[in-house]
Amino acid sequence: MIAVSRRPHSKPSRVFRPRWLAWLTGCCLLFAALQFSSAAVIHAKAWLAPILIERAWHATLAGHHPVAPWPWADTWPVAQLKVPDLGISRLILSGSHGHALAFGPGHALESAPLGGAGLAVIAGHRDTHFAFLDRLLPGMSVLLAMPDGRQLEYRVIERRVVDVRQEPGPRWHTSDALLLVTCFPFDAITARGPLRYLVEAEPVDHVPLSMGHFAELSHSANLDDQRPLF
DSSP: OOOOOOOOOOOOOOOOOOHHHHHHHHHHHHHHHHHHHHHHHHHHHHHHHHHHHHHHHHHHHHHTSOOOSSTTOSOOEEEEEEEGGGTEEEEEEEOOSHHHHTTSOEEOTTSOOTTSSSEEEEEOOTTTTTGGGGGOOTTOEEEEEOTTSOEEEEEEEEEEEEETTTSOSOOOOSSOEEEEEEEEOTTOSSSSOSEEEEEEEEEOSOOOOOHHHHHHHHHHHTOOOOOOOO
């Protein structure tokens, strides 16, 4: 009989990794988790903010005074803009600073009051809330619903592109008008270029909002940001 030698069962060998590699792997996983959570928070804010702003607008209409969409907000809805021909509806926020424009078009506070005498300016981002401006044609109606229940009608009369290096701001004038402003071109890869796309509309038979009423609304909202539009 031939004796068969028995070899001990071999155990799987352990793979030893340097501590620095394990530390690096852990850091990468933590960074990925943070990025994922940060993206989730951004998407959650983008989903929730319009709901809160719309609720604030309905509360504003009910009480006829500005209502902030959340306690720490530095902006609030002041009007609702509609373009019936395009099926567009946008809530207009107070101020044209970056925080306001992140959530919707903003009324430039250095311009005339909405519905008042003079040129009132509303600014918005070309790739989100004001992406429709290139489809807004002369002759189309633009409606503004105001907190006091009035609905003001404007008619588009002009569209033009300006270079802010030569024309640093809108042509302020005393005639009543509404100016919608966004960056140009609409398909630009990089933001903050020097060109602006302007749509001017004139009022259609409505009584301007009194300066006293506008001052009362602004005072109750405790507004102090007067940064320029451009």
